Amino acid sequence: MNALFKALNDPTRRAILERLRNGPATAGAIAEQFQFSAPTISHHLDLLRQADLVTSQKQGQFVVYTLNMTVFDELLGWLYQFKS
Amino acid sequence: MNALFKALNDPTRRAILERLRNGPATAGAIAEQFQFSAPTISHHLDLLRQADLVTSQKQGQFVVYTLNMTVFDELLGWLYQFKS
DNA sequence: TCAATGTTTAGGCAAATGTCTAAATAAAAC
DNA sequence: GTTTTATTTAGACATTTGCCTAAACATTGA
Numbered sequence: 001m002n003a004l005f006k007a008l009n010d011p012t013r014r015a016i017l018e019r020l021r022n023g024p025a026t027a028g029a030i031a032e033q034f035q036f037s038a039p040t041i042s043h044h045l046d047l048l049r050q051a052d053l054v055t056s057q058k059q060g061q062f063v064v065y066t067l068n069m070t071v072f073d074e075l076l077g078w079l080y081q082f083k084s
Numbered sequence: 085m086n087a088l089f090k091a092l093n094d095p096t097r098r099a100i101l102e103r104l105r106n107g108p109a110t111a112g113a114i115a116e117q118f119q120f121s122a123p124t125i126s127h128h129l130d131l132l133r134q135a136d137l138v139t140s141q142k143q144g145q146f147v148v149y150t151l152n153m154t155v156f157d158e159l160l161g162w163l164y165q166f167k168s
Numbered sequence: 169t170c171a172a173t174g175t176t177t178a179g180g181c182a183a184a185t186g187t188c189t190a191a192a193t194a195a196a197a198c
Numbered sequence: 199g200t201t202t203t204a205t206t207t208a209g210a211c212a213t214t215t216g217c218c219t220a221a222a223c224a225t226t227g228a
Contacts, residue, residue: 002095002164009093010216011086022165027175042176042219055099061174061225080103082153094186111205124187126206145195145204 004075007051012036013044017053020067027063088159091135096120101137104151109148146158 003059007013015028031041038070045065057064085109091097100114115125129149132138136155 001098005089005093005098009089012216014089017166028173031175037218038175039177039219042214046176056225058175063175066227067166072163074165076160078162079156079163082101082151082156089186096186112203115205120186121188122205123189123207126187130206142205143195147205 001078003047003051003076004053006069007047007053010044010047012041013048016041016044016048017067020054020065022065024064026059027065030065085158085162087131087135088137088155090139091131094128094131096125097132099133100125100128104138104149108148108150110143111149114149130163 012034015034019025019030019033027042027045028038030045031038034041045054045056048065049056052068054065055068057066096118099118103109103114103117111126112122114129115122118125127134129138129140133140133148136152138149139152141150
């Protein structure tokens with residue numbers, strides 16, 4: 001839960017998630033969309049992975065990142081307790 | 085959106101929100117539940133207010149904090165785009 | 169094998185964060 | 199009117215965060 005909220009608490013990381021809504025992408029393709037350096041984006045991706053918001057698979061020299069939506073259910077569950 | 089995620093990215097603040105699920109409470113009553121100083125809790129309450137997650141009304145020498153659930157809809161809306 | 173490409177790791181730095189104590193403000197009680 | 203009670207503001211400090219550059223690692227291609 002901590003890692004989840006931490007990962008979401010950054011506009012760049014949220015933008016990465018929105019980018020991945022359109023389908024998986026390599027680290028490089030993701031980094032191209034932003035004005036930050038590749039290491040910076042790599043670090044953001046690491047935090048997203050720690051929160052289980054994305055998964056990564058190595059494909060040759062590329063690393064493909066994929067959105068993992070199942071963890072959103074945890075967040076929805078947390079929110080739901082406030083809606084009653 | 086930034087203030088919202090920022091406010092949620094702290095276990096103490098989330099615990100305050102859960103506390104307020106049971107109804108409004110004064111700053112002092114909230115502070116009693118935690119091991120932090122009153123100024124620290126006051127600061128947390130300020131961040132929650134900035135995110136519009138709580139409202140505050142002064143009642144005599146007390147300040148009563150109330151959960152504001154309407155802002156959760158914004159968060160639900162953001163989440164929803166990922167569920168399709 | 170050597171060079172190029174894609175990504176991560178390491179280390180450094182400024183800014184933001186979470187905590188504290190001390191002081192200020194405001195209302196209540198004596 | 200002075201003291202107590204409730205809360206916030208101010209300022210300090212250690213830790214975390216987000217960024218960078220340089221270097222390392224891993225794979226592909228000549």
